Amino acid sequence: VIVLPQGFEGCGYLAAEGFEAQLEHELAALEAPVVGKYGRLYFAPGPELPVAWAQNVWKNPRRLAAPSIGAAAKALRALQRGWWPYMPVEGLARRTKLVQEELPHVSAKELEFPPAQTVPPLGAYLLIDQGTLVASPACSSAFPDGVPRFREFKEGPPSRAYLKLFEALTVLGRWPQPGERVLELGAAPGGWTWVLARLGADVTAYDRAPLAPHVDAMPGVHAVKGDAFAARPDRVAPPGAPPLAWLVSDIICYPEKLYGFVKEWIESGRVETIVVTVKFQGETQWSIVQAFAAFPGARLMHLFHNKHELTFAWRRPDEA
Numbered sequence: 001v002i003v004l005p006q007g008f009e010g011c012g013y014l015a016a017e018g019f020e021a022q023l024e025h026e027l028a029a030l031e032a033p034v035v036g037k038y039g040r041l042y043f044a045p046g047p048e049l050p051v052a053w054a055q056n057v058w059k060n061p062r063r064l065a066a067p068s069i070g071a072a073a074k075a076l077r078a079l080q081r082g083w084w085p086y087m088p089v090e091g092l093a094r095r096t097k098l099v100q101e102e103l104p105h106v107s108a109k110e111l112e113f114p115p116a117q118t119v120p121p122l123g124a125y126l127l128i129d130q131g132t133l134v135a136s137p138a139c140s141s142a143f144p145d146g147v148p149r150f151r152e153f154k155e156g157p158p159s160r161a162y163l164k165l166f167e168a169l170t171v172l173g174r175w176p177q178p179g180e181r182v183l184e185l186g187a188a189p190g191g192w193t194w195v196l197a198r199l200g201a202d203v204t205a206y207d208r209a210p211l212a213p214h215v216d217a218m219p220g221v222h223a224v225k226g227d228a229f230a231a232r233p234d235r236v237a238p239p240g241a242p243p244l245a246w247l248v249s250d251i252i253c254y255p256e257k258l259y260g261f262v263k264e265w266i267e268s269g270r271v272e273t274i275v276v277t278v279k280f281q282g283e284t285q286w287s288i289v290q291a292f293a294a295f296p297g298a299r300l301m302h303l304f305h306n307k308h309e310l311t312f313a314w315r316r317p318d319e320a
């Protein structure tokens with residue numbers, strides 16, 4: 001624990017579980033001093049920093065006196081309605097639960113995809129000692145500790161990777177519309193393809209391996225067996241042909257290779273939106289992380305459903 005100083009002005013960054021070292025690396029690279037730390041939550045002064053490995057950013061945390069449970073709940077309610085507690089400090093979990101019981105109930109209902117309505121904002125707080133709260137009314141994620149829990153499908157998707165695409169598209173607040181053209185790389189066995197076809201998109205799905213037969217048979221799915229890196233702009237969306245609405249990829253490959261491919265698509269101007277997972281084997285390759293983050297219009301995020309990989313999202317700037 002590093003005790004947050006009085007009068008702190010800055011943000012809190014909640015590392016994804018098991019990826020604390022990656023967040024610490026990013027904060028150090030940005031020369032951001034960690035002036036408070038509780039569990040996986042790091043506080044650094046100044047405006048919000050562009051870090052990829054934070055699962056939730058506490059945008060405006062402040063210390064509040066909370067001499068009693070009732071006073072803590074009252075102070076939080078005075079700021080806004082929805083709150084979620086982070087409970088890393090030993091010995092304070094029970095007290096925190098009693099505070100939470102006095103706050104409006106936060107729905108634990110599983111999320112649907114695509115979402116029927118926007119999720120209401122959620123503030124975050126923690127007790128740092130018996131009488132002090134740190135509370136952030138604004139957070140980057142509307143989900144408890146940045147964790148969205150979706151209703152799962154036992155039949156349909158042939159792999160659990162579909163949850164990663166559910167999350168990415170929910171966080172972006174956009175998803176393919178019926179009839180939109182989508183190019184998918186590394187599609188087998190077809191979890192993402194199932195998501196895209198279910199949305200009514202027109203999906204060209206590349207993989208060396210086959211799709212699950214029931215996904216292959218879904219309307220709008222065109223499987224191409226072979227090297228996905230052959231799907232270059234001059235072949236898939238040459239001038240004169242309609243541009244692609246979406247390029248998505250969950251392909252397993254060296255990050256440099258994916259970077260070169262994505263760069264060619266961005267520079268071609270023939271695609272509107274890109275969502276790809278950048279997978280690391282062993283150490284995180286920071287030069288590639290920086291290169292992806294440097295595309296104007298890029299977002300690089302570690303989603304809850306990501307393992308040792310980041311989700312890169314990009315939208316053609318004139319579409320943004």
Ligand SMILES: C[S@@+](CC[C@H](N)C(=O)[O-])C[C@H]1O[C@@H](n2cnc3c(N)ncnc32)[C@H](O)[C@@H]1O
Pocket residue numbers: 158159160161162185186187188189190191192193206207208209226227228229250251252253
């Ligand atoms: C993690 S899996 C994709 C899972 C998929 N997103 C799903 O939801 O079921 C990665 C896929 O990349 C494919 N792959 C790797 N390199 C490839 C290449 N050069 N061309 C085509 N497919 C490739 C593998 O065959 C594998 O099926």
